[in-house]
Each structure stands twice: as C-alpha cells, then as structure tokens.
C-alpha cells in the first residue's frame with residue numbers, strides 16, 4: 472500500500488528572519504513553486520556537487536524552471552576537504568560572472584558541506600543575499616540546514632571562517648536519503664542523538680525504542696526523527712540565535728570531535744562519527760564529575776551501539792588532541808569550555824575542567840568500547 476506523503480512544517484521564530492522548514496517525501500519537485508511564496512526574482516544560483524547533482528540536479532532544475540526561475544549552476548568538488556575559502560571564491564566567481572543581483576537567491580542542494588559553503592557565499596555576496604537549504608544527507612536534514620551557521624574550514628581549524636546567515640526556507644525530502652551511503656546515514660544519526668542527550672529525554676527514549684526501525688530506515692520513523700530533530704533545533708536557535716548561551720549545548724562532543732576531524736585530516740572521519748567519539752569523551756568526563764551515573768553512561772553507549780555507531784575514540788596521542796582542542800574557536804582564554812551531559816536530557820557547561828581531566832577522558836574513551 473502506498474503511503475500518502477505527509478507534509479510536516481515547522482517555523483524557526485526569529486522575528487523578521489523567521490522561516491519555515493518543510494519536510495515531505497517528494498518535496499524536491501516543489502521547491503520552485505514553494506519558493507515563490509517569498510520571492511519574485513528570476514535569476515538564481517544552484518550550488519551543489521557532482522555526486523548530488525547527478526542524482527537530483529535535473530529534478531531540482533526542472534522544479535526551478537517550472538516556477539519561472541533562471542538558475543545558473545555552480546558545482547564544488549565533493550568532500551569536506553573542499554569546504555574552504557578557495558572553493559567558496561570559485562562559487563562567488565560564478566555569482567559575479569552571471570550577474571546575480573541583491574535580490575537573487577542561492578539554492579544549496581547537498582549535504583552539510585554544500586549547505587555550509589553555499590550559505591557562506593550567500594552571506595558575503597553583496598553583503599548578504601537570501602539562500603534556501605535543500606539538504607540531502609541525514610546530517611544536513613537533522614542539523615546543519617537549520618539555524619544559519621554557515622562557514623568554511625581553515626587549515627588550522629574547522630569552520631573558522633563563517634557567519635550567521637539564516638536561510639529563507641528549508642526543504643527536506645526524506646526520499647533523498649535512499650541513495651545515501653550507509654556511513655553518511657550513520658553519521659547523521661550520530662549528530663541527532665545529541666538532542667536527546669542534552670535537551671530532550673523523550674527524544675532519547677524515542678531513539679532507544681525505535682533504534683531497530685531506524686537502522687532499517689523505516690520511512691515513518693525517519694521522518695519522525697527528522698521532524699523532532701528540527702523541532703528541537705528550531706527551539707534552541709529561536710532562543711539563542713548567535714550562540715551566546717543555550718545554543719552552545721549543540722556543541723556536545725564537538726570540541727573533542729573537531730580535534731579528531733582536524734588531526735585525522737578533513738574528510739577522514741565523518742563529522743557525525745567524530746561527534747559520537749567526542750560525546751563519549753565528554754560523557755566519561757561527566758561521569759568523573761558526578762554529572763552522569765554509570766547507568767546513564769551505559770544508556771548512551773547502548774543507544775549508539777544499537778544505531779550501529781562506533782564509540783571508541785581514535786588512538787591519536789591525547790596531548791595532541793588536547794592541543795587541537797585549544798585551537799578550537801570555542802576556547803576562551805586558554806580554558807576549554809565543554810558541554811557535558813547532566814543525566815539524560817540536560818546539560819552542564821563546564822568552564823573549569825583542567826588539562827589532566829580532559830586527557831584522562833580522552834584516554835578512557837580510547838580504551839573502553
């Protein structure tokens with residue numbers, strides 16, 4: 472029996488910068504017409520990479536043409552290692568050469584890499600033009616397409632060059648996940664679990680109860696997972712758009728994780744994989760500090776395993792990991808600020824952890840599975 476595609480809609484409440492997130496199987500065919508709700512411009516740019524464009528480019532281009540858009544195409548190479556200033560400059564060259572205007576739109580079709588880079592280009596082209604996110608990986612659908620953080624990497628650190636620039640709309644087509652590689656699907660799950668750990672115990676329980684269905688990619692379950700992830704992220708972003716407080720909690724596992732990504736070489740570990748490893752280190756630290764019980768730590772590990780995620784921290788020298796963590800832009804005056812789980816569904820921001828504690832947590836995460 473064919474399932475009727477349900478349209479789910481969320482709104483990110485940010486005053487004049489508010490926008491909708493639309494989640495619906497098949498919505499890729501509607502992105503043009505639906506964008507007519509907020510623009511009458513003709514000239515637009517579609518940013519993607521060859522992998523995604525070969526799969527969904529034609530369909531998206533048709534959807535744009537149908538609605539009277541005249542899209543120019545800018546393709547960046549596929550990979551985290553290309554999320555840099557050089558590639559952003561190339562995309563911007565296309566924008567300039569094809570005479571994009573202040574009122575033009577950029578459509579980002581792809582995973583978090585394309586979304587972050589295209590959004591960054593939109594943020595600086597003529598001091599900022601509108602852009603639309605069409606995320607095609609699970610990670611981008613549950614996290615990176617929402618919230619307006621756009622950035623490119625620097626050789627010395629992840630996302631060091633960036634801006635806050637909210638999209639005008641987010642169109643999520645869960646069907647696009649059918650072509651995603653298993654490893655990328657899992658990486659997205661790794662990122663989604665954080666919402667449960669630091670903010671929403673019910674969501675954590677939902678993931679526990681449905682882990683088997685989730686790894687089988689049962690459609691309804693995946694749509695629910697995407698919906699709740701976007702719902703939670705929208706609430707957090709609406710409360711703290713520029714990350715002066717609450718939004719920080721979404722960095723759970725990220726300071727450790729970014730060090731892993733930087734030391735591993737961009738692209739070696741998937742972002743979500745690094746976040747899982749980093750969250751384990753943060754969880755051991757939380758255990759040591761009495762913020763987490765053994766039983767709660769076990770629930771976190773068990774959930775990751777049920778979702779098919781590897782929890783063991785890579786065997787990089789812990790002193791180097793620590794050093795790379797100091798290079799992370801979230802570090803304030805040589806002190807590492809870390810988001811830690813406090814039980815399941817809550818958080819603690821630690822400003823006062825010392826080097827020994829961090830190194831011990833890394834080493835524990837390297838030895839325990």
Ligand SMILES: NC(=O)c1ccc[n+]([C@@H]2O[C@H](COP(=O)([O-])OP(=O)(O)OC[C@H]3O[C@@H](n4cnc5c(N)ncnc54)[C@H](O)[C@@H]3O)[C@@H](O)[C@H]2O)c1
Pocket residue numbers: 520522523526549550551554581582583584585587607608609610611614615616617618619620621629630647648649650651652655658659741742743
């Ligand atoms: N801006 C934010 O708030 C935020 C949040 C989390 C992560 N991120 C960033 O997101 C990036 C990671 O994103 P990602 O995991 O989506 O990686 P990605 O964009 O590299 O995509 C992973 C791979 O999947 C391919 N792909 C994309 N869609 C596909 C599809 N439907 N079918 C088949 N293949 C497809 C891509 O070409 C790529 O090879 C990192 O750079 C990370 O820093 C940003």
Ligand SMILES: [Zn+2]
Pocket residue numbers: 614662725742746
């Ligand atoms: Zn992340």
